[in-house]
Amino acid sequence: SQQGEEDPQALSIQEGENATMNCSYKTSINNLQWYRQNSGRGLVHLILIRSNEREKHSGRLRVTLDTSKKSSSLLITASRAADTASYFCPQTGANNLFFGTGTRLTVIP
Amino acid sequence: DVKVTQSSRYLVKRTGEKVFLECVQDMDHENMFWYRQDPGLGLRLIYFSYDVKMKEKGDIPEGYSVSREKKERFSLILESASTNQTSMYLCASSQRDRETQYFGPGTRLLVL
Numbered sequence A: 001s002q003q004g005e006e007d008p009q010a011l012s013i014q015e016g017e018n019a020t021m022n023c024s025y026k027t028s029i030n031n032l033q034w035y036r037q038n039s040g041r042g043l044v045h046l047i048l049i050r051s052n053e054r055e056k057h058s059g060r061l062r063v064t065l066d067t068s069k070k071s072s073s074l075l076i077t078a079s080r081a082a083d084t085a086s087y088f089c090p091q092t093g094a095n096n097l098f099f100g101t102g103t104r105l106t107v108i109p
Numbered sequence B: 001d002v003k004v005t006q007s008s009r010y011l012v013k014r015t016g017e018k019v020f021l022e023c024v025q026d027m028d029h030e031n032m033f034w035y036r037q038d039p040g041l042g043l044r045l046i047y048f049s050y051d052v053k054m055k056e057k058g059d060i061p062e063g064y065s066v067s068r069e070k071k072e073r074f075s076l077i078l079e080s081a082s083t084n085q086t087s088m089y090l091c092a093s094s095q096r097d098r099e100t101q102y103f104g105p106g107t108r109l110l111v112l
Helices: none
Strands: A004-006 A010-014 A018-025 A031-037 A043-050 A057-059 A061-066 A071-076 A085-088 A105-108 B004-006 B010-013 B021-027 B029-037 B044-049 B062-072 B073-078 B085-092 B105-109
Touching: A010 A018, A010 B062, A018 A105, A018 B010, A031 A061, A031 A071, A043 A057, A043 A061, A043 A071, A061 B044, B004 B105, B010 B021, B021 B029, B021 B085, B029 B062, B029 B073, B044 B073
Parallel strands: A010 A105, B010 B105
Antiparallel strands: A004 A018, A018 A071, A031 A043, A031 A085, A057 A061, A061 A071, A085 A105, B004 B021, B021 B073, B029 B044, B029 B085, B062 B073, B085 B105
């Protein structure tokens, strides 16, 4: 399939800890994005990393990209209860984004 | 900030009813999308539109139609609702480069 695949499916950590989630994709990309979805809500764009970039930061988020392995990781540092959400790394297709089922992150206060 | 709004957060309809889901964006985006999201299946694209009066089928268009009469508005129509269309429906928009999509809050539809 063309969708990005997130791993693990679920992750539970204590507030203040770091959370790392991974993404693998199958076809070559120009860029990769990460989105967040709070429970029962729409998705919010977090960060985009281009294929010629290896790492990108945005606040407490750090994204890495390894095009040779077709993988990316999202690190959330010093997690907060408000980070509890599902995280997605859709793959960009010709007309669309292809979403997987995401990583469900639970941050315990 | 980009704002994408959907006409209802929750909707309950009966089997066989015609259902309209409305989506409006205020950023003059060319592209608009309708997805449905079901547990274990992720988001699946139903239809998208890259211009007024233009539409293209996504992965699961059966049982749905769309309308885009104005640039800011993209409607999803369930011609005859069925129970298997019970789902969360998400609308999104993007600029022509399609890289980043902006989502509405979603409509949770229950078909009885």
